[in-house]
Amino acid sequence: MSTEKKEKDFLNSYSISKYEKPSIATDIAIFSILEEVEENYRKLPQKKLNLLLIRRGGYPYKDMWALPGGFLEPTETVEEAAARELKEETNVSEAHLEQMHVFSDLGRDPRGWILSTSFIALIDGQKADVKSSDDAAEATWFQVSFKLAKAEKEYNEDKIIVKSLYKLYLKHQDMELMAEIEERKEISNYHEQISYQILKSEGLAFDHGKIIAYALQYLRQHIENAHMAFDLLPEYFTLTDLQQVYEIILDKELLVANFRRKIAGRVIETNKNQEGAGHRPSKLYKRNLEVDNL
Amino acid sequence: MSTEKKEKDFLNSYSISKYEKPSIATDIAIFSILEEVEENYRKLPQKKLNLLLIRRGGYPYKDMWALPGGFLEPTETVEEAAARELKEETNVSEAHLEQMHVFSDLGRDPRGWILSTSFIALIDGQKADVKSSDDAAEATWFQVSFKLAKAEKEYNEDKIIVKSLYKLYLKHQDMELMAEIEERKEISNYHEQISYQILKSEGLAFDHGKIIAYALQYLRQHIENAHMAFDLLPEYFTLTDLQQVYEIILDKELLVANFRRKIAGRVIETNKNQEGAGHRPSKLYKRNLEVDNL
DNA sequence: ACAAAAGTGTTAAACTTACACCCATGC
């Protein structure tokens, strides 16, 4: 009997269904930058980092807020599932959409054995068309605040443990969700590992506080490398817009002259101008697609 | 009826089994640095990047080589599953072990709907105790060669497409496995995406050529940031050892004086010396666990 | 003695950081 024949026979008789299997969900942290209205005609509107959450219509965690997501269908990849969810919730089909992490803690979902392959999506807030989806769930942008509240370092023999307590606040009008997440880094001679634990969670469903914390750390660590900042902006933008995106995500002020020198090679000046503001009009730029390393 | 009661009732009546579910495999790219014997007593032994592969004992892909891996059990997280596999194959329980990517292409496994959550593991080659595991599969270190063979750039309106063809060779004695993988980067104003495709594959099971290519790119991109290089070395090492790890992974020569200045803060000098070589003995160093950013 | 690697010093160029200053607009 040929090898091909044997393999075929094996596959025909193989039944994968005898093993217990988990369900796979994809959850997406969809971020955008939105502007608050500014009453002073001179001042620029304040930009804020926002995250899209959906109020759960059913059990479990009924009426609490969760990341958009859903179960993986047998006809699609996790990327396709994430793109489908993103499109359903925001009607945006072209966006930065990137795999982030698999969350598989036992008991993370009371419905059973469910793994989450999480994604991070960055979209231009103007382009998103957020509305209640067909299942009547409310989708809402929440302003994000994520701050280090406490840090401690423990020196053991051959090992250092760094614990950092972060407080996450998500605000929309008079609604405020909160989570306290502890990040634990363990560094030894042979390996290092990082883990997150939810200490407190108010108004957030499942382990989504943890996923959101992970996404925010991921954003901060990756905003400088790739072109992620551009994905949060429209096609044409001012250098101040771009700088503010960096400042919001890094939660840190940057010097104008230095920032401009640094990103000079990544943008292309256009002959368009931003007009109508109570100050000198600024040039509009677009991203330079041609960047050597990427 | 209280909300808690309702939630409980819901969960009791909820049956997740009605949806079709995939199996979850964890596959690990286990890397180590091994030395080739050197006949010239003066010369240092050549270090090489090695990858652990297992010959498949059964169908499908019988007798072909695959990444160590297995199915996720309902009692463990994907990290625990990966650690279990690593321990089974190498008897190493403390190592750098990190989630990499989820591969979910339809048809990636002829046995059915199987997703792979892939990991990357870095171990000190000396510590690994590789032997045929209980299921009598052969586990073997393969020397890795991964080179860019062709690159092309396509300029469209509002979009740039960069295609890079990589050739992967895996050698052990007179065995040679090969794969050609195309990396495709698409960069537009609104998003950028990167995908890999297997063009040719000889001797490698499943889509593992793709996973290996992904792992090697991941290694190259991350070796500078974190302390990954140290995880490939024993506790005490010479600065030349460390430099060679960088050189092997980046596939690029570095200047000695400059390298030493760059990593000066990350290592601690010990009073131990490497002796017995046909040249001036070198000081042994160990890693400095205390690094500001991590 | 000498091959091989260990290890250090010097310089120019590049990039980062901090700060000072002028410009243009709408009200």
Added chain:
DNA sequence: GCATGGGTGTAAGTTTAACACTTTTGT
């Protein structure tokens, strides 16, 4: 006119890159 943001220049400090040179060992 003036508040606000747009935009540029310069000098000090730091890091990188390239190269030259000295030191120490085992055989």
